Amino acid sequence: MRVLDLAFKDIRQILRDKQSAFFLLIMPIVFTLLFGFAFGGFDSGDDDADPRLPVGFLNQDAGITAQRFMGLLEQSDVLRLVTPVADADALGQQVAEGDLAAAVIVPADFGAQMEANTPVPVTLIMDPTAATAFTIQGELETAISRLASALQTARISADTAVAQGQLASEEEQRAYFADALTRAVTAWQSPPVQVRASSTGAAAQTDSTAVYSDNAFAHSSPGMMAQFALAGLITASQVLVLERKSGAMRRLLTTNMSRASILVGHYLAMFIMIIAQLLIMILFGQLLLQLPYFQEPAATLLLVIASAFFAASMGLLIGALAKSEEQAVVYSLVPMFILAGLGGAWMPLEFTPLSVQRIAYLTPIAWIMDGFKDIIVRGLGLESVLTATAVLLLYAVILWLLAAWRFRFE
Amino acid sequence: MKLFDVAFKEMRQSFRSLTGIMFMFVVPILVTLLFSFLFGGAGEGDSFTLPQTSLLLVNLDEGELPDSASFGGNMTGNQAFNFSPVASMGELLVQILQGDAFADLLTVSVAADAAAARLAVDNQEVNVALIIPANFTDALLLPEDTAVIELYHDPGLTLGPAIVGSLINQFADNFSAPKIGASVALAQLAETGVAIDEGLAQTVIAEMTAAALAQAQAGAPAVVVQPPSGITREGNLLSQLLGQILGGMMIFFAFFTGAGTLQTILVEEEKGTLPRLFTTPTPIPAILGGKALGTLITLTVQVTVLLVFGRLVFGIQWGGWLPVVLAAAGIILTATATGLLLASLVASTRQSGVIYGGVLTLTGMLGMVTIFTGGQSSPAIKTVTLLVPQGWTVQALQTALNGGGAVDLLPTWGGLLAWIAVFTAVALFRLQRRFA
Numbered sequence: 001m002r003v004l005d006l007a008f009k010d011i012r013q014i015l016r017d018k019q020s021a022f023f024l025l026i027m028p029i030v031f032t033l034l035f036g037f038a039f040g041g042f043d044s045g046d047d048d049a050d051p052r053l054p055v056g057f058l059n060q061d062a063g064i065t066a067q068r069f070m071g072l073l074e075q076s077d078v079l080r081l082v083t084p085v086a087d088a089d090a091l092g093q094q095v096a097e098g099d100l101a102a103a104v105i106v107p108a109d110f111g112a113q114m115e116a117n118t119p120v121p122v123t124l125i126m127d128p129t130a131a132t133a134f135t136i137q138g139e140l141e142t143a144i145s146r147l148a149s150a151l152q153t154a155r156i157s158a159d160t161a162v163a164q165g166q167l168a169s170e171e172e173q174r175a176y177f178a179d180a181l182t183r184a185v186t187a188w189q190s191p192p193v194q195v196r197a198s199s200t201g202a203a204a205q206t207d208s209t210a211v212y213s214d215n216a217f218a219h220s221s222p223g224m225m226a227q228f229a230l231a232g233l234i235t236a237s238q239v240l241v242l243e244r245k246s247g248a249m250r251r252l253l254t255t256n257m258s259r260a261s262i263l264v265g266h267y268l269a270m271f272i273m274i275i276a277q278l279l280i281m282i283l284f285g286q287l288l289l290q291l292p293y294f295q296e297p298a299a300t301l302l303l304v305i306a307s308a309f310f311a312a313s314m315g316l317l318i319g320a321l322a323k324s325e326e327q328a329v330v331y332s333l334v335p336m337f338i339l340a341g342l343g344g345a346w347m348p349l350e351f352t353p354l355s356v357q358r359i360a361y362l363t364p365i366a367w368i369m370d371g372f373k374d375i376i377v378r379g380l381g382l383e384s385v386l387t388a389t390a391v392l393l394l395y396a397v398i399l400w401l402l403a404a405w406r407f408r409f410e
Numbered sequence: 411m412k413l414f415d416v417a418f419k420e421m422r423q424s425f426r427s428l429t430g431i432m433f434m435f436v437v438p439i440l441v442t443l444l445f446s447f448l449f450g451g452a453g454e455g456d457s458f459t460l461p462q463t464s465l466l467l468v469n470l471d472e473g474e475l476p477d478s479a480s481f482g483g484n485m486t487g488n489q490a491f492n493f494s495p496v497a498s499m500g501e502l503l504v505q506i507l508q509g510d511a512f513a514d515l516l517t518v519s520v521a522a523d524a525a526a527a528r529l530a531v532d533n534q535e536v537n538v539a540l541i542i543p544a545n546f547t548d549a550l551l552l553p554e555d556t557a558v559i560e561l562y563h564d565p566g567l568t569l570g571p572a573i574v575g576s577l578i579n580q581f582a583d584n585f586s587a588p589k590i591g592a593s594v595a596l597a598q599l600a601e602t603g604v605a606i607d608e609g610l611a612q613t614v615i616a617e618m619t620a621a622a623l624a625q626a627q628a629g630a631p632a633v634v635v636q637p638p639s640g641i642t643r644e645g646n647l648l649s650q651l652l653g654q655i656l657g658g659m660m661i662f663f664a665f666f667t668g669a670g671t672l673q674t675i676l677v678e679e680e681k682g683t684l685p686r687l688f689t690t691p692t693p694i695p696a697i698l699g700g701k702a703l704g705t706l707i708t709l710t711v712q713v714t715v716l717l718v719f720g721r722l723v724f725g726i727q728w729g730g731w732l733p734v735v736l737a738a739a740g741i742i743l744t745a746t747a748t749g750l751l752l753a754s755l756v757a758s759t760r761q762s763g764v765i766y767g768g769v770l771t772l773t774g775m776l777g778m779v780t781i782f783t784g785g786q787s788s789p790a791i792k793t794v795t796l797l798v799p800q801g802w803t804v805q806a807l808q809t810a811l812n813g814g815g816a817v818d819l820l821p822t823w824g825g826l827l828a829w830i831a832v833f834t835a836v837a838l839f840r841l842q843r844r845f846a
Contacts, residue, residue: 026768027768121633122632125636127638141633153591156621176598179598191590192556192586194558194582197561326428
């Protein structure tokens, strides 16, 4: 009972500090929304809205070949052509201001040079460091490549017709060539070999889950939850520092409460606080961000408990090591930055080289991220989070033992 | 002189604080180092490294190429391939993907059946499985047949599947071109009354195949990528990225430095040292001015150290010297004015914890949204960032980073001056009333 009394005393003390609400709830929610919005969070909300990337298209070539090129680009599932536009400078400005994802400028001699098999480059105005740069350039190259192929087809078709004694006049040859080009461009709408992407079985089996890999919050929600579970330890560890500085802990030792009970009491307070924080964040994710945390409630709960065990042990260690409130802040925030950054809370680890990914999995944050993503993105169940849970519990035990070893009661 | 005495006292106090040093220098540099490590890789040079994607190939192709079919030489122009004789187009695709040309992008292995491959993806043993269908060759040879290559991937991944998808689409197009060309040409010839015998059909198919191979050898079509107006970044991709991150961190924590340093007004007021100081012959404006000057100097040191560190260690090209100086001055002055305003608004150090911890974090993150998005923010989001002073300082620094000149910075500087003037005026009014 005394352990519980001590834990509830700590929790009351933590909740009385207004700073706690910021670190425990407001900041993780704001950051989740911010990162989610930044990476395309809620769309316009209009289901009929075209989700493709808006790309300006300035055609300086009035010929049929350039028109066919435009037709090929219009078939794209990724790009949405925006025409007409004023001039190249205005286009560049629109790209710079973010109104357009990119802009394509087709030069005046594009068609003639393509027909002569001496292609001239198409200008693509875009920020080469943008996340969409790879996709846009790929789509553009595919369209040019298909146009080149269609022109080859038209050329060979027309030459064969002439060789077969058809097409007496140049006019007939031109018309035949144009017809062949149109047919070939149309044929590219449904090529004989197509590539279809699909994703893992568990996610694909339920329609409701399949869409969550497209939810921009599927990364920011678990990421910020993991990061701010550590930030929330600032106040909790400061309570320990204050208790030690004020002599309250020494007085506590004069009671019949054992040192182990004191440690457990403080640990329990941090554990309850983090559990509450994580559960509120999960409710927020489920109800407002439409992330399917409750699809596998047992898996989610297990991961929440394991994460709380780890974070609370970390908090106890910080409280054990910090000699002042200032140190408690530093000892909380520095590991938070390092573990969150390295563990993939800010951006997916898939963007990093394999060597970095291996190092990242030495951090508990990477395991928390992996566990939650298994549930909300991959649609997996309890079994999938067992490894993550085991790793987090191992971290919790190690950190707890370190905290108990270094804990100063006086 | 008293003004400078107070200023140097404030500065000394700031640089003696462990937390101050952490947030001024250690955390911004640490976070930038982390990103440098994350994107550059561990000991893999200082350029952006695309991560390798593990690809599991399943070739179910049962078709057979006719004896007359031959593929040799160079399929993608930039990359050399030496093919062994192949029995089907599926084998050819496997050989291409296993070639040295893609060794930097892909780690390729082969599985016997589709179910095992999908299971390997489900178990996250590989990133992507590519299943070549049984009728792949037939789809490329027979008139009515079509085939679908399945790209089965972990839904938690986006970049790797996108890279593999782009490559496979390119090959699928190269393979499809002869069939599309031949079917279009032969249908058109037939419509004009030409009798299509096997010899003519073979000739057309051979010409189309040769043309497709020639096109594949020519490599990717020419596309000139041109950054939009106002963006003429120097340096490699990694240093550009690190410039955004270190710049963002510098701005974020500069506002904490401004507020934290001027928090001494509250601390000294509560301790009673400030009222005692006011009883000395030193005029109140000199005392408060000294505190503001101390903050300005502290911020100047912080911003200068981070800019120089970024240039020397991370190779960040911050921009021309004048735009960078203007942007830095904007950051320093705005952070100081914000610190003054907060010190004038907050009544006690207890309140200041919430204000400094919460408000500055919220406004700081809001101002940095354009950094998170890598410049891909919508106009609405960009406008929202300008609701806070941090957004204007980020805009000033980004203008310099993007190669903008001093003239390009003028509108942003106008906005910054407005923030500085309003904040300083309100702060002076309230502090005069408080200490009158």
